[in-house]
Amino acid sequence: MVKDLAKWAKEKGVRYFMISYTDLFGGQRAKLVPTQAIGEMAADGAGFAGFATWLDLTPAHPDLMAVPDPDSVIQLPWKKDVAWVAARATMEGKPVEQAPRNVLEKLIAEAESEGLRVKTGVEPEFFILNPEGTACSDIYDTAEKPCYDQQAVMRRYDVISEICDYMLEMGWEPYQNDHEDAIGQFEMNWKYDDVLATADKHSFFKFMTKSVAEKHGFRATFMPKPFQGLTGSGCHAHISVWSLDGKKNAFADNSKELGLSEQGVHFLGGIMKHASALAAITNPTVNSYKRINAPRTSSGATWAPNSVTWTGNNRTHMVRVPGPGRFELRLPDGAANPYLLQAVILAAGLDGIRSKADPGRRYDIDMYQDGHKVKGAPKLPLNLLDALREYDKDKTLKAMMGEEFSNAYTKLKLREWNSFVSHFSRWEHENTLDI
Numbered sequence: 001m002v003k004d005l006a007k008w009a010k011e012k013g014v015r016y017f018m019i020s021y022t023d024l025f026g027g028q029r030a031k032l033v034p035t036q037a038i039g040e041m042a043a044d045g046a047g048f049a050g051f052a053t054w055l056d057l058t059p060a061h062p063d064l065m066a067v068p069d070p071d072s073v074i075q076l077p078w079k080k081d082v083a084w085v086a087a088r089a090t091m092e093g094k095p096v097e098q099a100p101r102n103v104l105e106k107l108i109a110e111a112e113s114e115g116l117r118v119k120t121g122v123e124p125e126f127f128i129l130n131p132e133g134t135a136c137s138d139i140y141d142t143a144e145k146p147c148y149d150q151q152a153v154m155r156r157y158d159v160i161s162e163i164c165d166y167m168l169e170m171g172w173e174p175y176q177n178d179h180e181d182a183i184g185q186f187e188m189n190w191k192y193d194d195v196l197a198t199a200d201k202h203s204f205f206k207f208m209t210k211s212v213a214e215k216h217g218f219r220a221t222f223m224p225k226p227f228q229g230l231t232g233s234g235c236h237a238h239i240s241v242w243s244l245d246g247k248k249n250a251f252a253d254n255s256k257e258l259g260l261s262e263q264g265v266h267f268l269g270g271i272m273k274h275a276s277a278l279a280a281i282t283n284p285t286v287n288s289y290k291r292i293n294a295p296r297t298s299s300g301a302t303w304a305p306n307s308v309t310w311t312g313n314n315r316t317h318m319v320r321v322p323g324p325g326r327f328e329l330r331l332p333d334g335a336a337n338p339y340l341l342q343a344v345i346l347a348a349g350l351d352g353i354r355s356k357a358d359p360g361r362r363y364d365i366d367m368y369q370d371g372h373k374v375k376g377a378p379k380l381p382l383n384l385l386d387a388l389r390e391y392d393k394d395k396t397l398k399a400m401m402g403e404e405f406s407n408a409y410t411k412l413k414l415r416e417w418n419s420f421v422s423h424f425s426r427w428e429h430e431n432t433l434d435i
């Protein structure tokens with residue numbers, strides 16, 4: 001744990017710090033600060049005009065001060081004289097309650113007050129495209145079933161291995177990398193951690209992946225569904241809850257169904273209870289709903305859910321329990337805000353534990369083949385507007401996430417939806433011109 005950023009910088013040969021915070025839309029905002037000034041910034045923060053980013057602020061608001069969290073600092077492996085550090089957003093000495101990292105830290109404190117330490121791992125999928133973002137960067141990546149294609153992953157070895165080498169260097173314990181189910185699509189995995197550490201790593205991973213891809217002349221995107229007919233990019237989250245000392249997995253109980261303890265079942269129940277509202281956070285863009293409500297893709301399956309169901313080790317459901325003591329939420333996509341993703345998991349799960357929520361019936365069928373036979377399981381929202389309406393109706397989840405955050409998020413996301421529906425599309429001309 002780093003206590004003194006100036007001293008750490010001198011030891012590491014760091015000349016500049018990127019003091020970074022993430023806004024409501026997942027945009028990473030930063031100021032490049034010389035090491036000579038980091039002492040003052042560590043105390044008071046770097047100043048931003050919050051209205052200039054995606055936060056519900058006005059030009060008249062005071063400066064948003066981004067106060068670096070020394071525990072999060074990372075020396076850029078590809079540019080050693082620069083370090084990235086996540087920041088806490090404050091205004092006039094008080095936390096900005098709508099700021100995503102602050103929302104997560106508040107929920108972590110709530111969990112800890114109940115003796116719970118939540119750990120998660122994420123599985124971010126992304127595409128490596130040409131610089132214009134219009135096509136796959138690899139002209140030979142054309143297989144009908146491209147998942148795990150060893151030739152394709154080796155043709156992008158320079159990019160993937162460089163990112164993995166950096167994760168090894170940073171001590172993230174990466175353990176596998178692969179070509180995913182769409183042409184040009186990849187996934188990289190590293191070890192799970194406490195939710196705040198996972199969110200910081202997830203945020204840095206997106207920055208690092210884009211930076212390395214650009215260095216090699218490509219463009220990396222975490223857009224949920226960049227191409228019609230191809231599998232979209234998910235960001236599955238693996239969730240477990242531990243004792244505060246991190247030694248006992250509170251979700252693990254081999255005497256129970258699927259090895260999931262009563263507390264784990266209630267946490268899962270909270271996820272199921274709030275699933276439709278959850279989607280507004282885990283699937284935060286207009287494009288997100290092209291992934292979770294997609295027709296069958298060219299590979300034969302979307303690998304994304306469209307109903308609120310759970311199962312054992314079966315990838316066709318929204319939640320699967322692949323082994324004792326944890327479960328996988330398959331709903332989130334590549335656009336999910338790293339901090340809000342973890343926050344909403346915590347919020348729904350904590351409410352599930354408090355209310356002793358029942359996750360409902362377990363289904364073990366192939367949802368892609370036989371999902372039409374399931375009666376009573378809610379369908380996930382069809383679009384962003386439906387998701388935002390579900391979120392707005394879910395008073396408990398809104399309160400858990402914080403009213404200031406919830407009001408700001410829904411306000412800006414509704415503005416985004418209105419911008420989308422005011423756009424005239426080619427489809428309208430093709431289907432309406434001759435009416």
